Amino acid sequence: MIYKLSIGYYFEGFMPINIATIKALKSCKKVKIHPNAYKVFEFVNSLDFSFCGAIKQDLVNKKLLTVGLVLHAKKVGDELLIYSGFESILFDINTINLTECTVILDDDISDSEIELQAWIGVFTNCFLRSISSKNLNVLHTKVNELVDSKIAKQIFNRTHLSQNYLAQMAGKSKDAIAKQKSRQNKPPQDKSITIFEQLKESINEQ
Incomplete structure (x- = not known):
């Protein structure tokens, strides 16, 4: 089951988005970075942040904070392909628990829109804030x-x-x-x- 909301999107105009239920997320056997967003993912991981490592994550309630993590993804078969949200310090592709965060699905999004959304997320949450x-x-x-x-x-x-x-x-x-x-x-x-x-x-x- 998918809940449908109608809110503003990153692109011109409005279109519906789908927030994945726990049941839908549990059906995903693999979690990957979408191929059209992978170079953006690598770019984020290469950045030098002024505030990186200043706070010890094991001294805060990371599970609680992860609830605020919003991922944008496309579901293809039993794979969840993430294309935005990975710029968060809380994101770890190896340990992420999808049921603890919010996943917004858009299975109709084009490859070019995926790349644009990936860059928008990075520039919004990293580039304009704390890059060294x-x-x-x-x-x-x-x-x-x-x-x-x-x-x-x-x-x-x-x-x-x-x-x-x-x-x-x-x-x-x-x-x-x-x-x-x-x-x-x-x-x-x-x-x-x-x-x-x-x-x-x-x-x-x-």
């Missing part, structure tokens, strides 16, 4: 490599994320990102700098 500014050079490179120009146009209002635009978003100078890229592109032998020099460079980027 120490590796903006890596972030800049990955976004331009992984985000399709049509999706970038919808999210950033431009087809390409420039260094200048990312600097404005992060509240940093364009030179700070350029310096990070310069260090990134240096040969290994040129990266042996003293702790004092590292501290000096870090201060200059503020």
Whole structure:
């Protein structure tokens, strides 16, 4: 049985969504990341967060907090293919208990919409909040490599994320990102700098 609600969707207009019942979730034999969202999943796992690891998860009621985890997925046969919600710190593909969180199903969603929703979830819950500014050079490179120009146009209002635009978003100078890229592109032998020099460079980027 699936409960049907009619609420606003990420895309233009409105369409019904389905919240999976416990019975429907228990019928899923496998839980995977949807193929069209997998590169987004890998992108999230490669990000460096300012707040990552600051709170010990075993000291909070993780089971209770997981109730607030909302996953978007597509059910194909006995497989549940997740395409959004995996950006949460509480999500672990190896240990997730579907009956403890809310799963929104849309079996009619297209592959292109799945990729867009995956990126929307990431930029909403990660990109605009707590990504570390120490590796903006890596972030800049990955976004331009992984985000399709049509999706970038919808999210950033431009087809390409420039260094200048990312600097404005992060509240940093364009030179700070350029310096990070310069260090990134240096040969290994040129990266042996003293702790004092590292501290000096870090201060200059503020």
